[in-house]
Amino acid sequence: MKQKFNIISSTCVPLPLENVDTDQIIPARFLKATTRDEHFFGDNLFRDWRYLPDGSLNPDFVLNNPVYSGEILVAGKNFGSGSSREHAAWAIAGYGFRVVVSSFFADIHKNNELNNFVLPVVVSDGFLKELFDTIYANPKAIVEVNVSEQTITNKSTGHSEQFELNAYKKHCLMNGLDDIDFLLSQKDKIEEWENNNASK
Amino acid sequence: MARTLFDKIWDAHVVQQVKEGPTQLYIDRLYCHEVTSPQAFDGMRARGLKCFRPDRIFCMPDHNIPTHDQDKPIEEPVSKRQVDALDKNALEFGLNYFPIMHPKNGIIHVVGPEQGLSLPGMTIVCGDSHTSTHGAMGAVAFGIGTSEVEMVLASQCILQTKPKSMRITIDGVLSKGVTAKDVALYMMMKMTTSGATGFFVEYAGSAIRSLSMEGRLTLCNLSIEMGARGGMIAPDEVTFEYLKGRAYSPKGEDWDKSVAYWKTLKSEDDAVFDKEVVFDAADIQPMITYGTNPGMGMKITECIPNGDTPSFKKSLDYMGFKEGESLLGKKINYVFLGACTNGRIEDFRMFASIVKGKKKADHVTAWLVPGSWPVKKQIEAEGLEKILNEAGFEVRQPGCSACLAMNDDKIPSGKYAVSTSNRNFEGRQGPGSRTLLASPLVAAAAAITGVITDPRDFM
Numbered sequence: 001m002k003q004k005f006n007i008i009s010s011t012c013v014p015l016p017l018e019n020v021d022t023d024q025i026i027p028a029r030f031l032k033a034t035t036r037d038e039h040f041f042g043d044n045l046f047r048d049w050r051y052l053p054d055g056s057l058n059p060d061f062v063l064n065n066p067v068y069s070g071e072i073l074v075a076g077k078n079f080g081s082g083s084s085r086e087h088a089a090w091a092i093a094g095y096g097f098r099v100v101v102s103s104f105f106a107d108i109h110k111n112n113e114l115n116n117f118v119l120p121v122v123v124s125d126g127f128l129k130e131l132f133d134t135i136y137a138n139p140k141a142i143v144e145v146n147v148s149e150q151t152i153t154n155k156s157t158g159h160s161e162q163f164e165l166n167a168y169k170k171h172c173l174m175n176g177l178d179d180i181d182f183l184l185s186q187k188d189k190i191e192e193w194e195n196n197n198a199s200k
Numbered sequence: 201m202a203r204t205l206f207d208k209i210w211d212a213h214v215v216q217q218v219k220e221g222p223t224q225l226y227i228d229r230l231y232c233h234e235v236t237s238p239q240a241f242d243g244m245r246a247r248g249l250k251c252f253r254p255d256r257i258f259c260m261p262d263h264n265i266p267t268h269d270q271d272k273p274i275e276e277p278v279s280k281r282q283v284d285a286l287d288k289n290a291l292e293f294g295l296n297y298f299p300i301m302h303p304k305n306g307i308i309h310v311v312g313p314e315q316g317l318s319l320p321g322m323t324i325v326c327g328d329s330h331t332s333t334h335g336a337m338g339a340v341a342f343g344i345g346t347s348e349v350e351m352v353l354a355s356q357c358i359l360q361t362k363p364k365s366m367r368i369t370i371d372g373v374l375s376k377g378v379t380a381k382d383v384a385l386y387m388m389m390k391m392t393t394s395g396a397t398g399f400f401v402e403y404a405g406s407a408i409r410s411l412s413m414e415g416r417l418t419l420c421n422l423s424i425e426m427g428a429r430g431g432m433i434a435p436d437e438v439t440f441e442y443l444k445g446r447a448y449s450p451k452g453e454d455w456d457k458s459v460a461y462w463k464t465l466k467s468e469d470d471a472v473f474d475k476e477v478v479f480d481a482a483d484i485q486p487m488i489t490y491g492t493n494p495g496m497g498m499k500i501t502e503c504i505p506n507g508d509t510p511s512f513k514k515s516l517d518y519m520g521f522k523e524g525e526s527l528l529g530k531k532i533n534y535v536f537l538g539a540c541t542n543g544r545i546e547d548f549r550m551f552a553s554i555v556k557g558k559k560k561a562d563h564v565t566a567w568l569v570p571g572s573w574p575v576k577k578q579i580e581a582e583g584l585e586k587i588l589n590e591a592g593f594e595v596r597q598p599g600c601s602a603c604l605a606m607n608d609d610k611i612p613s614g615k616y617a618v619s620t621s622n623r624n625f626e627g628r629q630g631p632g633s634r635t636l637l638a639s640p641l642v643a644a645a646a647a648i649t650g651v652i653t654d655p656r657d658f659m
Contacts, residue, residue: 005336018511023625028604032264032278034238048627052465053613074510078394080495081427081602082623084329085236086345107397107429108329109342113481117349143264166361168221178347180247183355186215186224190252190357193226195217 003117005173008098009144011070011154014076014135015062020075022081022109024049026091033087041087042094049171063095067139073098074131074143079120080109099145101152103128114155114169115178121163147173188200202468204365205434206400207277209340209465215357217641222359228322230352231308232259232295234286235573235606236327240350243287250296253356258317259290260298266507267569267596270301276529278605293353295620304447306572309333309540313417316576318433318444320462324354331430331517332423332623333509336416337443338435338465340400343424345557354629363429364474366399367420367467370407372481377656379550380415381542381639384422385487387479391416393495397427399475402467406480408433413442413548422622425494434466486655488527489637491515496624498530500642502653516627519634520614527636529654533646534617535566536629537640539603543571544626545578547640548595554644554658559594567599567609568593591648605630618646 012079017156030044049061057064078087079102089112092100100113101121111121123131134141134156147170153160165173172178203505205212209363214226222529232240237259244251264279274280283300294612298305304315312318325331327349334341338659342566344358351358367428368387388395403416411419416433422433424520433439440459443449485499492515498504506523507513516522537543537551548570560566568588570576576598577583585595602609603621605628612618613632620643640648641655 017514018509021493021623021625023604023623023628025629027333027631028606029631031235031606032282034282035242035436037241048631053632076638078397078427079391081397082329082424082625084327084331084343084345086239086327086347088619096297104394106394106399106427108345111348112345114344121353156223166221169357170220179359180243180347180351180354182218183224183357183359184249186355186357189224189250190355191227 002113002176002178004149004176005119007144007146010072011144012074012135012143013062013068013070013141014130014156015075016071016074016131016132016179019081020081021077022080022085022088023082025088026085030090031085036057038090038094039189041091042096045091046094046097046174071097072101072143072145073097074122074135075100075102077102079105081106084108086112086116089118101131117172119145119147123152123163127159127161130154130159140173170181185192202471204467204471204473205338205402205432205465206340206365209321209323210362210636212321212336215556217619218359222361222446223511224255224357225323225360227325227352227356227358228256228323229317230257230349230558231285231312231329231331232257232349233263233324233326234261234282235263236346237289237349238282238285240346240353240454241293243350243355244293251295251353254294256356257587258296258298259286260305260308260311261286261300263570263600265300265599266607267567267599267601267609270597276608286508290600299471303573307540307543307600309421309545310575312573313337314446316443316449319443319449319458320439320465325358330421332428333417333421333540335423335430335432336438338414338431338432339627340430363400364398365474366401366428368401368403368477368479369405370403370479370481372407372412372526374407377486377641377659378484379639380411381640382487383484384419385489385637386484386493388422388425388495389487389497390479391426391495392425393425393493396423401429401431401601403431403433407438412546414544415440417544420454422494422637423527425622431560446590446597453629458492486639486642488642488652490521492518492624492626494622494624494637498639500652505569527556530616530652532616532618532636532646532652533563533565534613535643536569536602536617536619536621537643538567538569538571538601539621540557541622542640543575545575547583547620548575548579548642550623551644552587554586555591555593555648555654558648560647564647564650565645566593567596569596570598572598602629604628611635618643619654632657
């Protein structure tokens, strides 16, 4: 799961729907796993959109369209709303996406992606629209995400945008460190806080 | 600078501000259920760690458990494995544990307030988005992912970026038939499911103050459905009255000291919020949803609006509804009363008040699932169970049940369910299920008529 991150240059998979909730990313019946088996979650990413009720592949869903592939998922506004299930981030990572681009992410899911070394990139509505147009015009179009520069570039149009990422998280992503590594190094500060608040 | 209620609690829990990064926040209470915790405990084992403050952590299974025959082993092997894993992890890590059939067991977000475990001024987290519920006690409570559960297990801390602040004020008197659920569905309709994303909401105003503790819990529960990080209500006499004498509430001198502190937990008069939203209580009517996210709701007497996005059309197709259509009189198949949203005693009282002396419609399957064992006991003690039984309803055993259908309580494909739960997402209550979110009053009216009905017809 932990991996070092800097420049990702890839074709994209377009999913222009808005308000994609985490129940769609991974339905509740797949939350019964007690391990973090990436293949299991990746195989069931968008399960009920990807498969028809009889279990066959849904030819109309983008993940089943061989024209589109890549490490970057480009999604409509308000991606990842609803349930806090981190299984959604595991499914996205397990499928092989390393970046999700949208104009808006739900808070909990955004944190979950970051904690699983999947980078949520927030772009403007205009940039997103152009990106969808680019991908549909040329499914082989390349998008480059540069973590150290905090930029995303639509290579076809040359248009680029900065995205937000705090310096701490950037350091974690670029060096393959997670928050638990950090918190475990802060025990003395935690105990100090507890001593100061013992009377409450 | 004058501080908000949220600021006061947040500031009191800051361990440190990470340089150019998030805040390290101390967590008073971590709740764990069986679905979002096993991988966190595995992570702890892989790193060779023990829980840093096990006394602050309470675990209980709720998502997978059957709502009948809980004294027998769980039949479904995968659900059983997950519940067994929580049994084992709670024991191994020395955590407080309310297993299946324990007299305190139930849905975490019902149990926490009910046992006096969720108190004003606390920071509370759980691997569950509806952790926002506990904000009704005057706490900072929010849902987290499994990696974050592991952080709290390991360090009793979490790294978070401070959210922006929003105050939603609703003044006025709520009309007949309007419950806290309707207030929440109304706000979601106005705000959309992303209208409060990035914000922590404080609810204020006379209509909010007039809500019972149960109503406030329902309201805060649904904060996440507007995208909010959490929702909260300043503690007052309603809160103190509710908490007094509960199992884990402070006692004696500690109680007096706590209440004195809790009374300071309110936003200063001149505190500034990043966003202020105002609604008029008089405009709120009984509500129902017609689409596949909780923001797609309307007053029950209205018609489905027009929408032009592909997402909107996909949603109506899924539900089998048309633009401009009224839902009143539409035949439904299932009714679900329960969940962390509406599984409390007051919800059962409301439901019983409508069905009393009437009969359930023959074609309707109704699942009435209390949020906890204490709620179930109280339903019996108050004589509500008798009323419900006489009307043809059965009260089941507690759990999350059909809210997300991880146990056997699944709505079949294509069937309509009037549900008091919190989400109407595609497939949420079982693959192909069609959910109409509503209050316990609307659910009760539909249960006896078999069609979508304005509950005021029976009031």
